[in-house]
Amino acid sequence: TQLLEQSPQFLSIQEGENLTVYCNSSSVFSSLQWYRQEPGEGPVLLVTVVTGGEVKKLKRLTFQFGDARKDSSLHITAAQPGDTGLYLCAGARQGGSEKLVFGKGTKLTVNP
Amino acid sequence: DTEVTQTPKHLVMGMTNKKSLKCEQHMGHRAMYWYKQKAKKPPELMFVYSYEKLSINESVPSRFSPECPNSSLLNLHLHALQPEDSALYLCASSQVGQGAIGYGYTFGSGTRLTVV
Numbered sequence: 279t280q281l282l283e284q285s286p287q288f289l290s291i292q293e294g295e296n297l298t299v300y301c302n303s304s305s306v307f308s309s310l311q312w313y314r315q316e317p318g319e320g321p322v323l324l325v326t327v328v329t330g331g332e333v334k335k336l337k338r339l340t341f342q343f344g345d346a347r348k349d350s351s352l353h354i355t356a357a358q359p360g361d362t363g364l365y366l367c368a369g370a371r372q373g374g375s376e377k378l379v380f381g382k383g384t385k386l387t388v389n390p
Numbered sequence: 391d392t393e394v395t396q397t398p399k400h401l402v403m404g405m406t407n408k409k410s411l412k413c414e415q416h417m418g419h420r421a422m423y424w425y426k427q428k429a430k431k432p433p434e435l436m437f438v439y440s441y442e443k444l445s446i447n448e449s450v451p452s453r454f455s456p457e458c459p460n461s462s463l464l465n466l467h468l469h470a471l472q473p474e475d476s477a478l479y480l481c482a483s484s485q486v487g488q489g490a491i492g493y494g495y496t497f498g499s500g501t502r503l504t505v506v
Contacts, residue, residue: 311494311495313497318478318499318500318502319499319500320394320396320480320482320497320498320499320500321433321480321495321497322497323494323495323496323497326493326494366432366433377435377438377446378435378495380432380433380434381432382431382432383431383432385430
């Protein structure tokens with residue numbers, strides 16, 4: 279059973295376009311994190327959202343945590359080729375240990 | 391120092407070899423993790439160490455043997471691996487108890503392992 283469903287799985291867009299990636303679950307999470315991973319490298323933490331309804335902005339990236347803390351979204355404005363990579367959401371189960379649950383990832387390609 | 395350093399970066403080993411992967415961090419994190427990542431898949435948790443003690447083993451085959459000699463080092467000993475064990479092996483660290491909540495994980499760049 280995949281606890282975190284990410285969509286879309288693949289996304290190829292042109293430079294300058296906007297996009298949204300979704301991370302959904304039927305479970306409640308105490309926090310959700312977004313990572314970006316480039317080929318041959320480890321994931322790099324972009325943001326952690328903790329409070330239901332929370333919105334965080336990181337330059338052109340906007341992250342939102344659902345009110346019920348079951349879902350999250352990542353919106354990128356005016357995408358650039360440097361945004362290309364694998365975007366992973368990961369969640370900490372409520373009452374769980376240090377174990378994170380990862381979504382399957384969204385492979386984003388931004389074409390110049 | 392805000393990095394997790396993994397060595398070697400690449401490793402090719404035969405099915406009868408014994409090798410070790412190493413991971414080091416100096417951020418004072420007391421939780422350390424081994425993940426396995428196959429191509430185009432998300433990382434899969436293998437082991438968690440908390441305060442240098444093994445706290446989670448995700449039913450990993452015994453040909454993988456973790457070791458945490460001190461709070462900064464994490465090793466993964468490999469023996470009699472199979473070709474299907476070829477993958478990117480990632481080490482990560484975090485604060486204990488808060489790692490999944492406020493501060494997230496810091497991942498190393500990984501070791502690309504090929505078993506021939």
